[in-house]
Structures are given as structure tokens and as C-alpha cells.
Amino acid sequence: MVSGTARPASLSMLFWAFNRLALQGFGGVLAVAQRELVERLGWLSREDFVEMLSIAQVLPGPNVVNLSLMIGDRFFGLRGALTALAGMLLFPSFIVLGLASISDALLQHQTMAGALRGMGAVAAGLIIATGLKLLPSLKRNPLGRAWALLLALAAFGAIALARTPLVWVVLGLGGIGMGLAWRRLSRDDGDEPA
Known part of the structure; x- marks a missing residue:
């Protein structure tokens, strides 16, 4: 690493x-x-x-x-x-x-x-x-600062304001974050010359 x-x-x-x-x-x-x-x-x-x-x-x-x-x-x-x-x-x-x-x-x-x-x-x-x-x-970060901050704000809102249980926040927003990162990384890998 x-x-x-x-x-x-x-x-x-x-x-x-x-x-x-x-x-x-x-x-x-x-x-x-x-x-x-x-x-x-x-x-x-x-x-x-x-x-x-x-x-x-x-x-x-x-x-x-x-x-x-x-x-x-x-x-x-x-x-x-x-x-x-x-x-x-x-x-x-x-x-x-x-x-x-x-x-x-x-x-x-x-x-x-x-x-x-x-x-x-x-x-x-x-x-x-x-x-x-x-x-x-x-x-x-593969997501970039804007997406990372947006997900952080959504997590704050879900936990602090909506009182969503942490497990659902991790699964939901964590899954979205992983999906976005995977998509960005796979797109970047496809752009590199062989």
C-alpha cells in the first residue's frame, strides 16, 4: 500500500x-x-x-x-x-x-x-x-471529495437527525459508497492503455 x-x-x-x-x-x-x-x-x-x-x-x-x-x-x-x-x-x-x-x-x-x-x-x-x-x-480517494462529503453528511443526517440504526446506515450508505468507488475504479482501469 x-x-x-x-x-x-x-x-x-x-x-x-x-x-x-x-x-x-x-x-x-x-x-x-x-x-x-x-x-x-x-x-x-x-x-x-x-x-x-x-x-x-x-x-x-x-x-x-x-x-x-x-x-x-x-x-x-x-x-x-x-x-x-x-x-x-x-x-x-x-x-x-x-x-x-x-x-x-x-x-x-x-x-x-x-x-x-x-x-x-x-x-x-x-x-x-x-x-x-x-x-x-x-x-x-476514488470517490473524490464531493461524493465523500455528501456521503458523510448523509450519514450524519441519518444517524443524528433521523435516528437510523447504525447497521442500516453502514449497509445502505456504505454499500452506495462502495458501489460508486467500484464503478469509478473500474471505469478508470478501462481508460488505461493496455
């Missing part, structure tokens, strides 16, 4: 990169993942990140966990996938279990409940900022 990007030098580098990524991402790891994997480490181009994230979002499970599996597999095969997954989940699991054991006591305080609501707003802002940052990568 990509050529000329950096790669992790070892499995331990892969583990600690995903561990650092997971520990920074309270309320949403996507913005941190894009910054770490594309901008700081250079393991993926923006276009590759968007492609892999698209696949990760369709698969069952959390999208960044799926992304860690795909990136680990890309560089080190099954060992890399398991190492990236361990980096993503090991220490954060201990933190979550520890916080869960004291959460009743913490949530009794209005200050803590307010802080959690504030973190939710920050997480939403980070996701919007990441989407805007990745917007230029749609220039190379």
Missing part, C-alpha cells in the same frame, strides 16, 4: 508506540493515533491511515484496536499484530480496572462528574479536528 515510509525497528518499539498511544487517548484514541502513526512516527501516510481506518471501522470491535492489529501485521506478521494489540490493551486495562473499582466513590463528587463531561466534549473536538486534518487525503 505504501512505499518509502518509516517502519518500527523492533517488536518492542511497536509495543511501546501503541502503549503510548493508548495511554494518551482518554475518551478517544483516534486523534492521538493519527498524530502518532502519521505525523510523529511516519509509519503511515495520511491516505494509508484513512484507508486502514475505513477497514477498521467496518470490522467488529473498537476501530483503533483493529487498526493496531493491521499495522502490527503489516510490519511483523502475526507476532506484530499480537504485540501491537498487547501494547494497546495491557497497561490501559489495569488502569481501567483500577478506576472501575473506585468509580462509585469518585462519581459521588460533582467535580469528578463535571470533569468527565468536560473530557467528553474535548474528545468530540479531537475527533472533529482529526477529520478536518485528514480531509485533504480525500483528493486521492
Whole structure:
């Protein structure tokens, strides 16, 4: 998929990169993942990140966990996938279990409940900022920016305004998007000289 990007030098580098990524991402790891994997480490181009994230979002499970599996597999095969997954989940699991054991006591305080609501707003802002940052990568998308934005607006409208269940949005608009991309790609392949 990509050529000329950096790669992790070892499995331990892969583990600690995903561990650092997971520990920074309270309320949403996507913005941190894009910054770490594309901008700081250079393991993926923006276009590759968007492609892999698209696949990760369709698969069952959390999208960044799926992304860690795909990136680990890309560089080190099954060992890399398991190492990236361990980096993503090991220490954060201990933190979550520890916080869960004291959460009743913490949530009794209005200050803590307010802080959690504030973190939710920050997480939403980070996701919007990441989407805007990745917007230029749609220039190379087979659909083009206009169709991609139209489908994104339709998805927003279907979910947020019409309250359509996510499975129907993914099947309906996802199917339309795949069909349009397939049509555009097959037409472009037919235009190339043999």
C-alpha cells in the first residue's frame, strides 16, 4: 500500500508506540493515533491511515484496536499484530480496572462528574479536528471529495437527525459508497492503455 515510509525497528518499539498511544487517548484514541502513526512516527501516510481506518471501522470491535492489529501485521506478521494489540490493551486495562473499582466513590463528587463531561466534549473536538486534518487525503480517494462529503453528511443526517440504526446506515450508505468507488475504479482501469 505504501512505499518509502518509516517502519518500527523492533517488536518492542511497536509495543511501546501503541502503549503510548493508548495511554494518551482518554475518551478517544483516534486523534492521538493519527498524530502518532502519521505525523510523529511516519509509519503511515495520511491516505494509508484513512484507508486502514475505513477497514477498521467496518470490522467488529473498537476501530483503533483493529487498526493496531493491521499495522502490527503489516510490519511483523502475526507476532506484530499480537504485540501491537498487547501494547494497546495491557497497561490501559489495569488502569481501567483500577478506576472501575473506585468509580462509585469518585462519581459521588460533582467535580469528578463535571470533569468527565468536560473530557467528553474535548474528545468530540479531537475527533472533529482529526477529520478536518485528514480531509485533504480525500483528493486521492476514488470517490473524490464531493461524493465523500455528501456521503458523510448523509450519514450524519441519518444517524443524528433521523435516528437510523447504525447497521442500516453502514449497509445502505456504505454499500452506495462502495458501489460508486467500484464503478469509478473500474471505469478508470478501462481508460488505461493496455
